Every structure is written in C-alpha cells, then in structure tokens.
Amino acid sequence: MSDAPASTALKAVAIGASAGAVQALLHVLPALPAAFPLPVLIVVHVPPDRANALVPLFQSKCDVIVKEAEDKERVAPGVVYFAPSDYHLLVEADGTLSLSLDEPVNLSRPSIDVLLESAADAFGEGLIGVVLTGANDDGAVGLKAVTDAGGLAIVEDPAGAFVPTMPEAALRAAPTARAMDLDALRAFLLSLDAA
C-alpha cells in the first residue's frame, strides 16, 4: 500500500526544523507509536544559553521515548533524539552519535546540514531526511547529501509551511525530494510502522 521502501532496509529518520518547529513537530511526533521501528534524530534551531525545553515538552506528549542526544550513544528504534542546544549533532558510521562544538554552520549550532550530511554518510539509502518549516536555508545542502546517498528526501510542502523559506531552499537543492503537508508526513511515518 505505502510506497515507502521496505522498512527492513530503513535505518533512521533525520528531521530539521527552525521557525515554527514546535507546532510542526507537535503535528507529527505525538502520533508515533511506542514501537516506531526507527530512531528519529532531530535538529531544531534553538537559541544557545538556554536549557533545551523541547525534550520535556515532547516527553509529556509522546509515546515514543524522547531524549536529548548524548555523545557516543547508540541510536535505537522508537527513540527520538534532540540535538542539545549549542552543539552540533552528528551520526557516526557505526550508528553512534557524536556531539561537536565546531563553529556554527549557516549561523546555526546545532545545524541541520551537519546532521543530515553525517546521517546520509552513515545510513545511505536507509535514511529518510526531512526538512520542515524555517526562515533560513539550513538543511538544503544536507538534504541534497541525503538524495545523493540514495536516501529518501522529504520537505514540508512550502504552500502550507509556517515559514516556507527552508523547505523551498531544500527543494531547490534536492529537486527529487517529495513535498508533503504535515498530515501526509504523519501518515507516511505511520505507514512505516505498519510495514
């Protein structure tokens, strides 16, 4: 039924979001079942110097486990990992996570490009890369890396996005990406569970 690749081949979902991120993610994450078959890695642009409020917010609303990504931890299915504020989040080839204090990329730390490029490297065609609402173009280079590595690229349909700039930029960089509104994205992710 679903046109998603067989979920045995899939390894992870990586999502980037900026302005409007919380509303967009609220549309999607609470719907995921506790047994969601993939790890979900998320970079949201949040100001540094601020305790990451996303984790407690989504913990209280989700069935999947929600946590802040820790350095050198191994990703597991059914767990949502948020990048800590002021650190980049990267995926290593062995499926563990690394944090870094490298300079901001696209004026952002964490940066969506850094997550998507390293995840594309680590998971190749097993990666689903997603770029949601945002007012900059972080994630565009990363989403192209996802498609170059044979992964599946998705952008939030700019027509309905809170701020269309970021999904538009990602779509320009990765023209084969599928545009979906948030309902479709949610249904798509749930179809992975059914597979």
Next chain:
Amino acid sequence: MRDVIEDIEIQLLLEALFQRYHYDFRHYARASVKRRLVQARQQLGFTTISAMQEALLHDAETLPRLLNYLTVQVSEMFRDPSYFKALREKVLPHLRTYPSLKVWIAGCSNGEELYSLSILFREEGLDQRTLFYATDINPAALRAAEAGVYPLDQVRKFTENHQKSGGKTSLSDYYVADYGRAVFDKSLRAKTVFSDHSLVTDAVFAEMHLISCRNVLIYFDRALQDRAIGLFRDSLARQGFLGLGSKESLRFTKHAASFAPFVPAEKIFQRREAA
C-alpha cells in the same frame, strides 16, 4: 561511489599524518574529522584529499594549516558559568586543605579556560599555592594561550560569564584594552607551565588535584575516550577532581568505577580511593 573513495583517502591521510608527524587523529570521532577535512580541502584549494596528503608529506607549510582544521579552537572564558560556580562553591573548599596544588587544563585551546581558572583561584586566595599545567596539541593554540590576548568584542561575553559564575572581582581588573584587543595580565600565568601534550599519545607527567578537560573528549571515539580517562585517573591524587564539558560523561567508559559523581549536573567527578 565518490564518497567511498573519499573515506579511503581520509583514512590514508590520517595514517600519513601519524607516521610522518606523530599526530594521531585515527580514532577521533570520524564524522566530524571528515567534515573538517573536506572543508580544508575546499578552502586550501585541493581537488582531492589525496592531493592534500601529498602536500602534507612534502610541504612543511601544510601541517600547521591542516592542524587548524583538525583541532577545533572554539572556546570562551567561563564557558558554562555554572561549572565555574560549582568549582568555586563545592570543589575549592576541598582544595583549600592542601598546602600546594596542581591543576591541569587538558586541551586548553587559546587559553580561555586557563585564565578563567587562574582568576577563580586568585579570587579565592589559592593562586599563590597553585601550579597550573596548560596543555594542547596545537602549537598555535599554545602560543595564543601563552600570549593571553583576545578580541575585545569577545570580552563582553567573557565578562557576562564571569559575573554569572559568581565572580568576586571585575574581569576588567585583569586586562588592559589595546587597539580592540584585551591583553590579560601576565601575572595570571606566572605559575603556569604550557606544554605540548596529547591525550592520545602522551603519558602521565605529574600528580594533579584538579583536572579540567572540557569539550575535548567529544572529539574522540569510545576507545580513545577510555585512554584519556585512564590517563586522568592515573594522574589524579587520591580524591582529586575531574571536570568535563557539559555534554561529556563517564557513562560509556570502562573507568567509570574509578570515579564518584561529585557535582553530577556540572560533570564534576572525584577520584575514588584505589580499591
């Protein structure tokens, strides 16, 4: 296909760097090393990583340039003020009981962390009895640490951090402004040994009461983290303290049992008595 080739080239370049110059990045967290090598290749104008490797082996100027990519010099004075506050309020009262102290700042970058600790120890009246060791593998960073000069526009942030850390003095007491730069008082480093020391390849060199190693271990893979933490364990006096970066932990190391959490929220640990 291209990426597979690049991965091979990166492995070979790191091997060349080790064999030729004894800088060992082979077990650094690879995703970030790769990003920075690709960036170096682009910015230094090489078409391939292999071409960059050739320059590294045959042209002496390439090594320092590449080191500036491979080591990340991002730091701040009193970065994470709550860490320094915890040192001030919880750790220093213990250190005060010793007649002389040794403090090691491992991976000191351009010296920001050293000057922070030196100011903290002076404010708490412990500076006279303390010897600091500031070590790093990047010679340019060590030179900058020894100079203690920072752009004035960064100093605003340093000042704010210092206040939040419970600073008892004004940061401006410790530097003079000079053409857009803040030149820190050299008395702050009067009792500091600056040294080229690698947590990957070098050994224990003194017995420490406090080791502060922040945001260095995140760049290592697990095996290398184990090595460095073993080195810290062997370098610490009985009941000595180890402070890590705010996103670093002892969770994944085999030496976890050698340390007791002291201020867990600030990643400050205490060496347990040997079993």
